Amino acid sequence: MQLDWSALGQVTAVSIGVTVAVVVVFALGVLGLARYEGSQDTGAxxxxxxxxxxxxxxxxxxxxxxxxxxxxxxxFH
Structure with missing residues (x-):
């Protein structure tokens, strides 16, 4: 059985990259929601x-x- 290590490395790198990107985007969404709610609390x-x-x-x-x-x-395909 042959294993294509470079392809496995590419899949791992893309998976980690997309995971980090989704977490960052979600955190930015929570930050935006906090800003919105904070502006309502202060009456600004x-x-x-x-x-x-x-x-x-x-x-x-x-x-x-x-x-x-x-x-x-x-x-779905």
């Missing part, structure tokens, strides 16, 4: 920028998860 007016940041980041995370499910489930 609703920060629509924080709300938009949170929505876009969470949408990006959901898109990556949906694409991963699409790749795993053969009935």
């Amino acid at each position: 007016g609703a920060s629509t920028l924080g709300r938009a940041q949170a929505a876009l980041c969470f949408l990006a995370c959901a898109t990556v998860v949906a694409y991963g499910i699409y790749l795993i489930v053969p009935q």
